[in-house]
Amino acid sequence: MRPEISRSRTWAVAAVGGVAALLTAACGSSSPTSTSNTASAPGITASQVTIGSTQPLTGPAAPGYSEIAPAANAYFKYVNAHGGVNGRKINYIYLDDQYNPTSTATQTRKLVLQDNVFAIFQALGTPTHLSVVSYLNSSKVPDLFVASGCNCWNNTSQYPDTFGWQPNYTIEGKILGQYIAQNFGSKKVGFFLQGPNDEFGADGFAGVMDSLQGKGLNVDSTPAYYTPTAAGAMAVPAAIAGLQAQGVQVIVSFSVPLFTAVAEASAAGLKYSAQFVVSNVGADPPTLAGILTGGSLGKRLPAGLIAGTISDTYLPLLTDASNPWVTMFKSIEQTYASSLPWDGNVEYGMSEAYTFVQALKAAGQNPTRASIIAAIQNSHWTDGPGLTPYAYSSSDHNGYTGVQMVTVNATGDLTTLGPIETTDDTASGAINTYSGAASTPPANGIPSD
């Protein structure tokens, strides 16, 4: 960062005129005294930035996921209470879409056309967000850090304004698959997926199969599927019984939390002791334990059911009291969102909010929709809560590209199994051990660049 005050002023004026080349402005803008705040883009005033999101606040994906946006908002409240971003407060509007693509489409129109948001942030869900990604890109609304690991968000030619954030499901699937091949090579592997024709299940399946194929493993390549609706939950026991009948010993599950919980409970009910290997999005132990013991299924089941489940993480472990990101987010949660439990959803929501503040800061004192896209692509941020750096560039809109394998121990907490590993989403891309140092958050908890 070289703050060149005079150039920064010139460029900021040009930015207001709608010039897209804002990289220089982004670099020069960290000196807040140079120019005054203007209403530089839709949703941006001199004192406020309005962003919007669609979230499953009710419905089949709500258990767990309904905490994500409130957690992100808690981080924004913290930032607002400490001066905001370049003097602007972040106003985060998140609407309920019930994990229903039709509802996502209409709620997103409301955010863009009526609430006039600057950007869509953290919109949750693969099938849901796929219904609006074309609309957002044709309307040139920045579509930042979709809360889904679909590979489809990294498509810079078709969706230049869309950015993923978490490791995509194929990257995650490859690393899960490698672990299965190394540790359960003699067992029969089957799949329990959201689908059929759902990118969430399909991308994960493709990733796991990349690592399993051609190794002479015993794989039941016909997956069992569930539909993410209330009626779909009723059909899960039959799907699990189908896997049992096939003699499947390792169940790879790309499922949202409610359906992971129902699947594991169904297996227990069938006295079917398969090893569950679950995508990160459906494996947060506090969420699963809450669903199993909180009566969402109508009867109480022991949280211990999930012990031994294998999954992965790309954020620090919730229970790692020595991690400065964990302590920071936990203290923000206690001050600004004390009604939320400390779980993986809250950590996720706050971590994504941190990335958004990084992007907003980098977009310049008076951000435009083009300048925030350019800022993310040229960011090369080295700090962030994730275990690996972001992959963002002008040709890559993936966020994190690696995970660390974890397992649920007897007390319901996660413990790590081996190193952090990174890879890409091609079938042949090698899986490498990541050895970079972990970053620490800035002292005031607000990104500095």
Added chain:
Amino acid sequence: MRATLRNSTLVRHGLFFLALAVVLLVLTSFVFDPYTNYNVTEVAIYAICTAGLTVLTGINGQVSLGHGALMMIGAYTTSVLLTWHPDLPLILMLLASIATTGVAGAIVGLAGARLRGPYLAGATLALAVALPQVPSHFASVFGGNQGLNVPTPSPPAFLGGDFSPEQWLAWITLAAAVITFFVLANLVRGATGRRFRMVRDNEVAARLSGIDVARTQVLAYIISAACAGLAGSLFAYWVTVTSPSGFSLNLSLSLLTAIVIGGLGSLSGAVIGSFILVYLPVWTGGFASSLNLSSNVANNVPLAIYGIVLIVAILVFPRGIAGGIASIARGAARVIPSSRGPTALPAAPESSQ
């Protein structure tokens, strides 16, 4: 001239709907912002479907809990055809959806002509529950639960670069709605409408008068289904994604709610009911978020208010809002005998009892 107006329903309706079309054209072009246009499009889509439903239920006396499923057939016809042939013009899609849904309506109508009251309700309910399961089982054609994406129709170039897609779709949908209402208003005023009502009121009397009851009932179902198909096709363009989640049982029940709240058997009631269907959740949502409740409560407040409003509306206006307005107008006409009272809308609200 006066005599022509009084005697020819066709001319009177023609002039009324032409005037309505001009008003809507001005409103969508100069008054409404894109979001209002977007919502007005939704109102018009529901109005097309509920108009067909009110002809079936209010005028012909056949209940249907399955109109959401019929809309789904229309929406999937458009979406599947667009997946195969992305360049086909919109008007062809609308006509194809009307055709397929009309055929589906004929099949349901044939079954319906043999069923009465709760049995017909049960059969159509089964349709509404079962049909949304189909796309998951034939995912390669229907896109499964994730659904099929539908491109937003882009306005023709001569309208200029600033012409919003929302306004274009509002034009298309409102034009379709005006035509639908014109056709239905003439239909229910004419011989067909009289036969529909006679079958509703007394099947034995209708049969004695030489009316083929079953054929009349099937015809009512086909007309009603065709409206649902048109609405479904436009719905696909409006949402831009056609997935089973858009056509839950909830939709079928909402459509029925709309015609009951609006006024059973009245075309203007169908419009009022559709308006409530779209705008009540918007208003209650805004109200709920202004209350500053905890999120668990606030998320469910709109639904609760919606329910309360529906209960109150039914208690206050047992014949629907259109019926209530008509009663108030008649009351006012009695109080002020000199005034002629407001002109009734083309299809005057009428009792369904």
